[in-house]
Amino acid sequence: MAFSRFIKTQRAEIWTFIKYALTGVFNTLITYIVFSGLVYIHVLPSYALAIGYLLGMISSYVVNSRWTFQPSIRHISYFKRFLVINLLVLVLSEITLHLILHRLHIAYIAQLINIIPMTVIGYLSNRYLVFTTESLSDIDLSTKLTQTKDLQRRSAKELFLFAVAIALAQRLWLTFYALLELLLHRQKITIYNLFLGYYKHWDSGWYLEIAKSGFTTLKQTAFWPLYPFFIRILHDVTGFSYTLSGVFISFLAFIFFLYYIGRIADTEFGTKTARASILLFAFFPTSYYFDAVYTESLFMVFCVFAVEQAMANRFWSAGILAGLATLTRNTGVFLDLILFFEYLRYRKMNLRFWTSTWWKRLNHQVFALTLPVLFLLFYMVYLKAHTGHLLAFLTAEKYWDRHYMPLWETYSFTWVKMLHSTGWYHEYDLVELTTVTLAIWMVILGMRYIRRSYRQFSWWLFTITVLWIAATEPSLNVHDYLVSFPRYILMLFPGFVYLAVTVVRLRATPLIILIFALGLGMLGNLFFHGIWIA
Incomplete structure (x- = not known):
């Protein structure tokens, strides 16, 4: 009974998590397809990863802001945080790809291995640093708060x-x-x-x-x-x-x-x-x-x-x-x-x-x-x-x-x-x-x-x-x-x-x-x- 009550009270959060995970799979797939296609036409792996990641990042922001979380709320602070956090993840991804390529010289497999830690890091970063419940409830609560933020x-x-x-x-x-x-x-x-x-x-x-x-x-x-x-x-x-x-x-x-x-x-x-x-x-x-x-x-x-x-x-x-x-x-x-x-x-x-x-x-x-x-x-x-x-x-x-x-x-x-x-x-x-x-x-x-x-x-x-x-x-x-x-x-x-x-x-x-x-x-x-x- 206790577990059942927990499931009922946490149903919305569990469903949000499932949608976020599905979105992550979709965006990772986009990134990998673009990466593989560009490598196939002889684009350098570093360029290919950057282009694929940026396209996946745009898709991730659109889907997460319109489907995973509350669709009625739009605010530029989300996009700014999203951009900064995901660019940092991109830099980290470039570093880990270089390290993997140093040991394994097959770009397709190297990026496939690289996806695993980057997906986990990307999820945690977006979940707890960008699309936070706290930030959603605090946006535009009062004119005074908006004015203070403008001054800052x-x-x-x-x-x-x-x-x-x-x-x-x-x-x-x-x-x-x-x-x-x-x-x-x-x-x-x-x-x-x-x-x-x-x-x-x-x-x-x-x-x-x-x-x-x-x-x-x-x-x-x-x-x-x-x-x-x-x-x-x-x-x-x-x-x-x-x-x-x-x-x-x-x-x-x-x-x-x-x-x-x-x-x-x-x-x-x-x-x-x-x-x-x-x-x-x-x-x-x-x-x-x-x-x-x-x-x-x-x-x-x-x-x-x-x-x-x-x-x-x-x-x-x-x-x-x-x-x-x-x-x-x-x-x-x-x-x-x-x-x-x-x-x-x-x-x-x-x-x-x-x-x-x-x-x-x-x-x-x-x-x-x-x-x-x-x-x-x-x-x-x-x-x-x-x-x-x-x-x-x-x-x-x-x-x-x-x-x-x-x-x-x-x-x-x-x-x-x-x-x-x-x-x-x-x-x-x-x-x-x-x-x-x-x-x-x-x-x-x-x-x-x-x-x-x-x-x-x-x-x-x-x-x-x-x-x-x-x-x-x-x-x-x-x-x-x-x-x-x-x-x-x-x-x-x-x-x-x-x-x-x-x-x-x-x-x-x-x-x-x-x-x-x-x-x-x-x-x-x-x-x-x-x-x-x-």
């Missing part, structure tokens, strides 16, 4: 345009400074170097090599896979050179990173702090890494987008984005600190996990918090199968003679090293010490906000955790105790927001940006000429 939309648009303008201004500033340097020293000026060649030094070579050939040596596993995979996909789809693909991905991600850091700063501290945060990041003396063939832009956009989604209580998308950040750089797994406390805030929970009440307040979204760790575990399983080392990325660090050393030792040893060094080494040690001192100051600034909310406590905890990891792995073969820290400081996005709050309060934003911009020009030119900067 207009504010978001203005912030995005500001982020685009600042990203372009930063790139123009770097180009101007490089041109000025070349003219003063009467060196040859080439368009290629100004816009591409100068942005692929040092670690860029590793990422480009992995993009071209995949992981072929254990040493390469010190560099994480998602960025070179994106470079390879863009190269295959567009025909861009690997360098152009890397620079394009970095700059596009840089724009969206500035936008989302502005969004989370605006939500927490207001518009002035949001704009100051964007400016501080864009003109920080080592921000040229956001433009270069490095992971900085892609990693940071995943980080701040994940935080923004968690702040909006969208934990599944936040978990996926944090997982992608982890595959871009391993420190992304620590985003779970922020996601966990955002979840506690959303569920109105405390830290008394030993009580039964605490556990009863958990819902299905708590499983989203496991995604960054799961992404990391899956990658480790891949490394075990590919290299024989479950922790290959740690084993690879021996090639740079990296070892753990507490922060107070790396900091004090760098001071001693600087005092006894001369020339460029002296100046480089000064750059390292300045950036780590600024990072410590960011942590101190954040201490005034940690009692404000769970959110601010998690931001501060993330900052101090990543700071400690980034500053405690010296490369002892060259006795560089704070190796790469002038670049690693860019990961401390909460710290930059705390700094922005402070400079806005002191009305010192123009002065700080000017100092940063001058430092950016000088360090950027050193990097452009192949001199080691982080």
Whole structure:
């Protein structure tokens, strides 16, 4: 009897699920037929998958919005969410197809295998992130709500345009400074170097090599896979050179990173702090890494987008984005600190996990918090199968003679090293010490906000955790105790927001940006000429 009552009360939901499943089969069939037909006429599998998926996506939206769910409700927010979510699924599908084709070189069978996980992921994404019951009941409930959304939309648009303008201004500033340097020293000026060649030094070579050939040596596993995979996909789809693909991905991600850091700063501290945060990041003396063939832009956009989604209580998308950040750089797994406390805030929970009440307040979204760790575990399983080392990325660090050393030792040893060094080494040690001192100051600034909310406590905890990891792995073969820290400081996005709050309060934003911009020009030119900067 109890089961019968359950069936009766859940009949509508069960029927919705059946219709959704039938729609998924229909759209998957369309995708596969188009894919197979295009491959038959010798279209590249990547192009064929993209075209087939887009046609299937259009069919999916039409059928789901008109048949599976309430046909009387139409709203542009559905289509926007649907488009974003399904484009992300398309990118993931392209990646998995490349991985399968790497092992199985028959495109028809590879896509048939690829359909299985993509169908499940597509269903869950659309069911819980697009066509949600909550969103259906909340659409256009009142004029006040509509007006509020219009204001938020207009504010978001203005912030995005500001982020685009600042990203372009930063790139123009770097180009101007490089041109000025070349003219003063009467060196040859080439368009290629100004816009591409100068942005692929040092670690860029590793990422480009992995993009071209995949992981072929254990040493390469010190560099994480998602960025070179994106470079390879863009190269295959567009025909861009690997360098152009890397620079394009970095700059596009840089724009969206500035936008989302502005969004989370605006939500927490207001518009002035949001704009100051964007400016501080864009003109920080080592921000040229956001433009270069490095992971900085892609990693940071995943980080701040994940935080923004968690702040909006969208934990599944936040978990996926944090997982992608982890595959871009391993420190992304620590985003779970922020996601966990955002979840506690959303569920109105405390830290008394030993009580039964605490556990009863958990819902299905708590499983989203496991995604960054799961992404990391899956990658480790891949490394075990590919290299024989479950922790290959740690084993690879021996090639740079990296070892753990507490922060107070790396900091004090760098001071001693600087005092006894001369020339460029002296100046480089000064750059390292300045950036780590600024990072410590960011942590101190954040201490005034940690009692404000769970959110601010998690931001501060993330900052101090990543700071400690980034500053405690010296490369002892060259006795560089704070190796790469002038670049690693860019990961401390909460710290930059705390700094922005402070400079806005002191009305010192123009002065700080000017100092940063001058430092950016000088360090950027050193990097452009192949001199080691982080």
